[in-house]
Amino acid sequence: MSLQDLERLVVDAEADRALQRALRHCRSRKELILAARRLGYRITKIDLVNAWREEQAARIAEIG
Numbered sequence: 001m002s003l004q005d006l007e008r009l010v011v012d013a014e015a016d017r018a019l020q021r022a023l024r025h026c027r028s029r030k031e032l033i034l035a036a037r038r039l040g041y042r043i044t045k046i047d048l049v050n051a052w053r054e055e056q057a058a059r060i061a062e063i064g
Contacts, residue, residue, distance in 0.1 A: 005041040006051060 013019045022039065026032040029048050036043050 002042045002044050002047050003050065005036075006043045006047045009036055009039075009041045009043065 013023055019039070023032065023035060026035050029045055032048070033043055033045060
């Protein structure tokens, strides 16, 4: 469920400048997670790590 919330957060942030500004102030994963939770998104550190790993794998696949 939380990975779905992370995906929803990204989609919502891409469409909402106020949400972008709220998240732009985050300087760490912990701050991002806390801000997202305050905004109603249930994400975890593991979600962020997994999303980062998937992004890296996709970039490597594009190169290779």
